[in-house]
Amino acid sequence: MSVTVTDVDIQPLFATPYMRANVSHAISEKQVKYIKDLKMIQNRTNFITEDLYIFQHEALKSVAEAIQESLDIYAQKVMGITQKIEVTQSWGLMNPPGVGMHAHSHSNSIVSGSLYYDELPEPPSRLFFDRYTAYRRIELNPESDRHNLYNTPTNIVTPKTGEVLLFPSDINHMVESNGSSKPRHVIAFNAFVKGKIGHYRDVSEVTFA
Ligand SMILES: [Fe+2]
Numbered sequence: 001m002s003v004t005v006t007d008v009d010i011q012p013l014f015a016t017p018y019m020r021a022n023v024s025h026a027i028s029e030k031q032v033k034y035i036k037d038l039k040m041i042q043n044r045t046n047f048i049t050e051d052l053y054i055f056q057h058e059a060l061k062s063v064a065e066a067i068q069e070s071l072d073i074y075a076q077k078v079m080g081i082t083q084k085i086e087v088t089q090s091w092g093l094m095n096p097p098g099v100g101m102h103a104h105s106h107s108n109s110i111v112s113g114s115l116y117y118d119e120l121p122e123p124p125s126r127l128f129f130d131r132y133t134a135y136r137r138i139e140l141n142p143e144s145d146r147h148n149l150y151n152t153p154t155n156i157v158t159p160k161t162g163e164v165l166l167f168p169s170d171i172n173h174m175v176e177s178n179g180s181s182k183p184r185h186v187i188a189f190n191a192f193v194k195g196k197i198g199h200y201r202d203v204s205e206v207t208f209a
Contacts (some may be wrong), residue, residue, distance in 0.1 A: 012149060016171065017078050018129070019070070024162025026066035027117050034059050035092055035117060036185060046101060047094040055090040055189065063187075064090075067115065067164060071191055074111060074166050083195040085111050090189035100125065100177035105133060109169035109190035117187055120161045121180030127157045127165070130172035159186075 038054065040047040051057075055064040067087060075085045088109065095101065106112040114127070131153050142151040159165060167173070169190060178184045198204030 010150075015149065016129075016131075016168065018157060018165060018167040019074050019078060020157075020160075020163050020165050021070045021073070022160075022162055023063070023066040023070065023115070023164050026062045027162070028062075031060060031063060032118050035187065038092055040092065040094060043093070044102065045099045046096070049092040052089045052091045054092060054187065055087050063115070063117070067113070067189065070113075070164050070166060071111065081193075083193050083197060085191045086194045088190045088192050090187060093186050093188055095125065095175065095178045095184040097178050097181050097183070101175035103128075103130065103172050103174040105172050106169040106190050108192070110193055111166055111191045112169040113164055113166045113189050113191070114159065115164045115187040115189070116159050116161050118161070118185040120159060121178065121182040121184050123179050124159055124161075125176050125178050125180075125184055127159060128174050128176065129155045129157065129167070130174075131155070133170065133172045 034057075035054070039050045041050050042048075054060060055067065064087065071085045071087070075081050075083065079085070093101070116124075141153055142148070157165065192208065194208050196205065196207045198206055
């Protein structure tokens with residue numbers, strides 16, 4: 001006798017977010033040139049600005065403000081917190097043709113982001129996010145045509161010129177190699193909570209100034 005299952009309902013228990021927002025209005029041509037002209041040094045295979053706090057430059061004030069506005073939205077809508085999430089370090093990156101960025105995550109940071117301040121080359125090089133950040137003794141990977149939110153080991157985001165992408169800093173991510181003949185410029189940054197978290201009577205209180 002066969003049993004027919006009815007009322008099947010599958011719902012997510014938890015999810016990992018990423019947020020994208022258009023901040024192109026806050027970046028002028030002059031600022032794009034300013035960032036591209038910053039001194040860069042070799043960083044494994046790509047190039048990174050020597051200065052790793054570039055959002056503190058007066059010349060980039062409007063850009064930093066737009067990023068803060070995006071982080072405010074992330075803190076409120078995604079995290080549901082009243083504290084602020086503020087940028088710590090911020091740096092420019094340049095991937096020459098044929099060069100990508102190895103898989104990594106960002107330490108001592110809560111939210112990280114990429115800002116595509118300059119015209120992205122074509123193809124723009126996609127971002128790959130890994131679901132798993134640690135060694136997996138058992139890998140029960142889904143069939144290629146059965147990937148869904150519950151089982152996919154990676155997810156891919158194609159960035160757009162003029163937007164900022166925000167995501168949790170502990171997620172492993174990599175950038176595919178630059179398949180165009182032009183350099184690919186981005187700004188990356190970390191952000192940390194500011195203000196008081198926890199509760200005094202629970203002895204869990206700590207203030208990040
Ligand atoms: Fe990164």
